[in-house]
Amino acid sequence: MSELNKIALKILSNGKGILAADESTGTMTKRLESVNVPSSPENRLLFRKTLFSSESMKNCIGGVILYDETIKQTTNSKQTIPELISFSDGLPGIKVDTGAKVLAGSPEEKITEGLDGLRERLKEYYKLGARFTKWRGVYNISNDYPSKLSIYANAHALARYSAIVQECKMVPIVEPEVLMDGNHSAEVCLNKTSAVLEKCFEELILHNIDLSGIILKPNMILAGANSDKKISGEEVAKLTLKCLKQNVPSDVPGIAFLSGGQTEIEATENLNLINKNNDTNFIMTYSYGRALQKSALKFWSKDTKDIKGTQTIFNHRANMCTLAAQGKWSIDLESK
Numbered sequence: 221m222s223e224l225n226k227i228a229l230k231i232l233s234n235g236k237g238i239l240a241a242d243e244s245t246g247t248m249t250k251r252l253e254s255v256n257v258p259s260s261p262e263n264r265l266l267f268r269k270t271l272f273s274s275e276s277m278k279n280c281i282g283g284v285i286l287y288d289e290t291i292k293q294t295t296n297s298k299q300t301i302p303e304l305i306s307f308s309d310g311l312p313g314i315k316v317d318t319g320a321k322v323l324a325g326s327p328e329e330k331i332t333e334g335l336d337g338l339r340e341r342l343k344e345y346y347k348l349g350a351r352f353t354k355w356r357g358v359y360n361i362s363n364d365y366p367s368k369l370s371i372y373a374n375a376h377a378l379a380r381y382s383a384i385v386q387e388c389k390m391v392p393i394v395e396p397e398v399l400m401d402g403n404h405s406a407e408v409c410l411n412k413t414s415a416v417l418e419k420c421f422e423e424l425i426l427h428n429i430d431l432s433g434i435i436l437k438p439n440m441i442l443a444g445a446n447s448d449k450k451i452s453g454e455e456v457a458k459l460t461l462k463c464l465k466q467n468v469p470s471d472v473p474g475i476a477f478l479s480g481g482q483t484e485i486e487a488t489e490n491l492n493l494i495n496k497n498n499d500t501n502f503i504m505t506y507s508y509g510r511a512l513q514k515s516a517l518k519f520w521s522k523d524t525k526d527i528k529g530t531q532t533i534f535n536h537r538a539n540m541c542t543l544a545a546q547g548k549w550s551i552d553l554e555s556k
């Protein structure tokens with residue numbers, strides 16, 4: 221078993237998942253302003269350290285993805301944020317892309333940037349305690365998109381990123397996110413996501429990536445957010461499993477889904493059904509941002525000093541997701 225494989229398994233095993241708290245300052249500002257909290261470095265830290273010191277961190281959260289600002293922050297007691305996460309046996313991770321920019325040659329689409337100087341930044345993050353990283357490619361669905369160019373360019377960037385990260389002894393999370401926006405059917409999402417994943421693995425293999433030392437972070441197969449052809453959770457699970465079985469090599473140890481704009485309950489229910497029907501050897505868990513934090517953020521915004529109350533809300537969500545990662549969740553547990 222390679223060291224990278226051990227790290228990946230430590231993050232994902234026993235129903236544990238990943239807390240994606242890597243919102244860039246721009247995104248975090250939108251989230252905080254949506255609940256009328258000013259977006260200062262102090263408030264961003266206060267909310268995040270409230271989550272990172274919650275009880276559920278021990279049994280539910282195998283890794284936390286941080287943003288550059290957060291990995292360099294300290295708590296009042298002079299403990300660093302990576303130390304706080306490690307205290308509950310979680311591994312600190314870091315988002316290393318510098319964002320999705322206009323794709324030259326297909327300006328309606330995006331290409332994720334951040335390869336320049338990556339090796340040097342990774343060395344610094346390793347010293348700060350990071351043991352895994354994240355890079356997100358973004359794809360839009362429409363009749364013409366994602367284009368071949370966007371599928372190729374983002375897969376190439378994901379593979380180059382993964383190679384440099386593994387060279388620096390960290391586990392790359394490979395996140396090709398096919399967005400939910402649009403009125404497309406689930407079948408279209410299946411076909412387009414399959415094309416994206418197929419090209420990603422072609423490039424990862426070309427770049428000699430140790431596939432046992434990555435974590436894949438894909439979208440589930442869903443109908444578009446504005447589609448009138450919504451499908452059941454059972455169908456979501458069936459199509460998602462079909463897509464992953466066809467396109468993900470069996471060396472990959474685990475798959476940690478993004479929530480992508482699903483509600484907290486939808487993201488939990490769909491993950492649960494995926495696990496109930498999981499006939500693969502992949503660990504199937506969560507790497508949620510909004511679907512882990514939304515209720516906690518809303519509660520916290522009413523009284524930012526109510527640490528215990530906020531943690532109670534977060535603990536519940538994390539516990540529900542961890543049950544779903546084992547196929548043991550049911551809706552009646554939500555009200556207990």
Ligand code: 5MM
Binds near residue numbers: 244
């Ligand atoms: C946490 O949000 C991340 C994006 O931040 P920026 O857009 O500010 O860079 C995002 O990559 C996130 O990690 C994944 O999309 C998963 O989050 P969701 O909310 O979709 O589960």
